[in-house]
Amino acid sequence: MTDDPATILTAYKPDLTKARISKRYAAEKRFRMYGLSAIGVAVLVLAILLITIAGTGYSAFQQTHIAIDVNFDKESIDPQGTNDPGVLAEANYRGIARQSIRHAFPEVTGRRDQRNLFRLFSGEIDFQVRNMVLDDPSIIGTTQRVWLKAAADIDMLTKGFIDRSLPEGDRRVNDQSLTWYDKLDRDDRVKKRFNTTFFTTADSREPEQAGILGAVVGSALTLLVTLVLVFPIGVAAAVYLEEFAPHNKWTDIIEVNINNLAAVPSIVFGLLGLAVFLNFFGLPRSAPLVGGMVLGLMTLPTIIIAGRSALKAVPPSIREAALGIGASRMQTVTHHVLPLAMPGMLTGTIIGMAQALGETAPLLMIGMVAFIVDVPGGITDAATVLPVQIFLWADAPERAFVERTSAAIMVLLAFLIAMNLAAILLRKKFERRW
Amino acid sequence: MMRKSFVLAAAAVTVAFAGAAEARDQIRIVGSSTVFPFSTAVAEAFGKSTKFKTPVVESTGSGGGMKLFCAGIGVNHPDITNASRRIKKSEFEKCTKAGIGITEVKVGFDGIVLGSSKKSRPMSLTKAQIFLALAHKVPQNGKLIDNPYKNWSDIDKNLPKTKIEVLGPPPTSGTRDAFVELAMEGGCKALPAAKALGLKKKKCHAIREDGAFIEAGENDNLIVQKLEANPAAVGIFGFSFLDQNSDKIQGARVDGVQPTFDNIASGKYAVSRSLFFYVKQQHVGTIPGIKEYVNEFTSEKAWGPDGYLVDKGLIPLPDADRKKIMTSARGLQALSM
Numbered sequence: 107m108t109d110d111p112a113t114i115l116t117a118y119k120p121d122l123t124k125a126r127i128s129k130r131y132a133a134e135k136r137f138r139m140y141g142l143s144a145i146g147v148a149v150l151v152l153a154i155l156l157i158t159i160a161g162t163g164y165s166a167f168q169q170t171h172i173a174i175d176v177n178f179d180k181e182s183i184d185p186q187g188t189n190d191p192g193v194l195a196e197a198n199y200r201g202i203a204r205q206s207i208r209h210a211f212p213e214v215t216g217r218r219d220q221r222n223l224f225r226l227f228s229g230e231i232d233f234q235v236r237n238m239v240l241d242d243p244s245i246i247g248t249t250q251r252v253w254l255k256a257a258a259d260i261d262m263l264t265k266g267f268i269d270r271s272l273p274e275g276d277r278r279v280n281d282q283s284l285t286w287y288d289k290l291d292r293d294d295r296v297k298k299r300f301n302t303t304f305f306t307t308a309d310s311r312e313p314e315q316a317g318i319l320g321a322v323v324g325s326a327l328t329l330l331v332t333l334v335l336v337f338p339i340g341v342a343a344a345v346y347l348e349e350f351a352p353h354n355k356w357t358d359i360i361e362v363n364i365n366n367l368a369a370v371p372s373i374v375f376g377l378l379g380l381a382v383f384l385n386f387f388g389l390p391r392s393a394p395l396v397g398g399m400v401l402g403l404m405t406l407p408t409i410i411i412a413g414r415s416a417l418k419a420v421p422p423s424i425r426e427a428a429l430g431i432g433a434s435r436m437q438t439v440t441h442h443v444l445p446l447a448m449p450g451m452l453t454g455t456i457i458g459m460a461q462a463l464g465e466t467a468p469l470l471m472i473g474m475v476a477f478i479v480d481v482p483g484g485i486t487d488a489a490t491v492l493p494v495q496i497f498l499w500a501d502a503p504e505r506a507f508v509e510r511t512s513a514a515i516m517v518l519l520a521f522l523i524a525m526n527l528a529a530i531l532l533r534k535k536f537e538r539r540w
Numbered sequence: 541m542m543r544k545s546f547v548l549a550a551a552a553v554t555v556a557f558a559g560a561a562e563a564r565d566q567i568r569i570v571g572s573s574t575v576f577p578f579s580t581a582v583a584e585a586f587g588k589s590t591k592f593k594t595p596v597v598e599s600t601g602s603g604g605g606m607k608l609f610c611a612g613i614g615v616n617h618p619d620i621t622n623a624s625r626r627i628k629k630s631e632f633e634k635c636t637k638a639g640i641g642i643t644e645v646k647v648g649f650d651g652i653v654l655g656s657s658k659k660s661r662p663m664s665l666t667k668a669q670i671f672l673a674l675a676h677k678v679p680q681n682g683k684l685i686d687n688p689y690k691n692w693s694d695i696d697k698n699l700p701k702t703k704i705e706v707l708g709p710p711p712t713s714g715t716r717d718a719f720v721e722l723a724m725e726g727g728c729k730a731l732p733a734a735k736a737l738g739l740k741k742k743k744c745h746a747i748r749e750d751g752a753f754i755e756a757g758e759n760d761n762l763i764v765q766k767l768e769a770n771p772a773a774v775g776i777f778g779f780s781f782l783d784q785n786s787d788k789i790q791g792a793r794v795d796g797v798q799p800t801f802d803n804i805a806s807g808k809y810a811v812s813r814s815l816f817f818y819v820k821q822q823h824v825g826t827i828p829g830i831k832e833y834v835n836e837f838t839s840e841k842a843w844g845p846d847g848y849l850v851d852k853g854l855i856p857l858p859d860a861d862r863k864k865i866m867t868s869a870r871g872l873q874a875l876s877m
Contacts, residue, residue, distance in 0.1 A: 268787070277786070278784070311852070391598075391616070392568075475598060475599060476596050476599070477579075477596070477598075477599075478594075479584055479587055480587075488566065488568075488596040498599075502761070503577065503761065503780045503852075505785070
């Protein structure tokens with residue numbers, strides 16, 4: 107029998123042989139390698155994503171312009187010489203721009219040919235010329251070399267997205283236009299300049315006139331509504347549940363429901379918004395007010411959960427000390443606990459906001475997936491948001507919208523990175539450890 | 541202090557609520573994603589050339605647009621809906637029940653193209669071949685069986701010896717509706733064997749689900765990109781995407797006809813459909829600019845053969861039709877069914 111204590115002890119003795127130890131080291135090494143390769147894969151995928159987006163998007167920040175000597179003819183702009191802005195604004199700038207273009211190509215005479223010639227330029231050049239005159243009426247009567255905006259197809263040609271070796275019928279730019287373009291290029295009259303339009307206008311059906319300002323303002327207004335709505339409610343709910351609420355069945359049910367709501371797909375909140383805010387309360391469609399309320403409902407659970415964990419992180423000794431020297435429970439919370447928990451709550455709020463910024467699904471239901479040319483001026487104006495703008499451009503047939511889609515993604519990513527960075531900095535600066 | 545600003549914010553929100561229910565000075569358009577590019581182009585030109593605000597155009601799909609449009613009269617309901625098919629009888633009745641008078645405007649045609657990468661050999665298909673390649677059940681030896689065709693050459697020896705791989709829109713899309721109606725149903729009709737087995741009308745619409753037909757989402761651009769990456773695949777999408785990507789994509793001939801602008805406009809290319817928009821008559825005069833918007837859409841500089849909508853890929857109606865529809869649209873003639 108092996109009942110004597112000596113054998114039992116030897117059975118439990120660790121195996122300290124060299125082979126066993128090196129095996130354990132090898133296992134640990136492998137384990138580390140798995141972790142490292144997991145991180146490697148994640149970083150690689152992220153890098154591929156960012157490089158593709160930046161690679162297709164960077165060219166949208168430039169726009170081709172063509173130099174034309176524009177004759178700001180006094181006779182056709184302001185024959186009386188009144189310099190009255192009303193008169194200046196009403197002049198026929200389309201005619202002036204076209205006359206000047208014709209002048210640069212005297213050999214183009216047929217009506218159809220001239221039409222094709224004008225197609226080299228954006229439809230916006232009338233406004234470009236008009237704004238020059240309105241900004242500085244002293245140029246009337248002179249001839250100036252103006253960099254007029256080129257049409258989207260010509261822009262694509264300059265950026266090398268149009269293959270000249272293809273047969274004419276398969277290209278967006280025909281041979282005639284190519285000849286004109288090459289002539290302009292030889293004369294050094296084609297140049298890529300910074301695309302200010304992209305940052306100063308809202309959506310347009312013409313790629314060269316489309317910008318993201320409308321979507322950025324729409325996103326800002328929507329997030330403002332979300333923040334105003336969600337921050338006070340979220341903080342109040344978190345404080346009550348954490349500091350005042352009794353622990354019973356009801357608070358348990360509420361807690362479970364908040365945690366569940368945080369995991370509900372966002373489209374459900376959109377349907378709720380459609381049913382309640384639009385159909386029942388009759389609020390306007392496509393408005394940042396409704397968008398903000400829907401996104402607010404969506405982020406509320408996140409903010410309550412983050413707020414509660416921030417409150418939990420404040421040590422009980424602080425509360426006990428405050429209560430011990432005679433503070434009321436409300437004073438304890440407002441004077442001591444809340445200020446200490448605030449950085450954590452703000453971090454949670456910013457992350458919730460960043461989540462709301464990237465959301466499209468709930469907005470689909472309340473009509474914010476729309477073509478809107480005017481930059482919204484308030485929370486009841488029709489507006490769209492950045493991710494929706496990206497979605498709409500990704501669906502547009504024009505080639506020039508491909509690069510604009512990627513450029514808009516870059517802008518959205520920049521905002522998201524800035525918000526997350528703010529959250530990290532806030533935490534670093536104000537967080538206290540005990 | 542804090543409490544006071546809360547009260548103020550609450551008051552501000554209440555005021556905003558109340559203000560929102562008031563009149564609207566901006567046209568609201570909903571409806572088909574196929575008409576969306578044209579409708580938005582008109583909206584933009586209209587906003588630029590008139591004193592009215594630029595209309596808001598939402599892309600909700602034809603069916604979704606009709607639902608919103610027929611929901612009622614008043615500022616909370618859209619003024620115009622776009623559709624890539626004609627209004628259905630049931631939808632018309634729903635509208636009439638809500639007291640809505642409708643003016644129908646047919647704006648042009650859209651061709652549905654079976655395209656493939658320029659790198660592959662150009663294809664020429666008949667509607668019957670399209671049906672055989674994509675139908676859920678096909679007739680063979682007097683029986684209906686699950687679609688057995690794996691390669692195009694299994695259907696006809698003259699077709700390429702590549703796998704049948706077709707990227708198309710999902711059932712929610714108007715393009716899909718039109719495709720099954722025109723190409724699949726047309727193919728059905730051309731096959732006497734199918735007719736003998738009772739395959740007609742709606743029964744021809746079922747598309748195979750064994751992986752040969754891939755639902756590629758509503759985004760036609762995505763289909764075009766996938767075709768470039770995979771030269772063996774065929775995609776189904778609207779003509780404007782072929783027009784914009786003619787350097788990379790080619791359209792297959794259907795019944796011997798190339799999908800070109802002229803062939804679709806003349807009606808020779810059979811897989812094409814009409815595009816519409818519908819105006820709510822009760823809103824004309826209440827919401828400013830509706831009449832002017834209709835005028836802009838039906839002007840020669842927009843929908844004519846040299847108009848800006850043609851640049852966007854719209855295929856214009858014949859001259860006589862345009863004139864007729866222009867007068868009926870501008871006179872806001874009521875639709876009756």
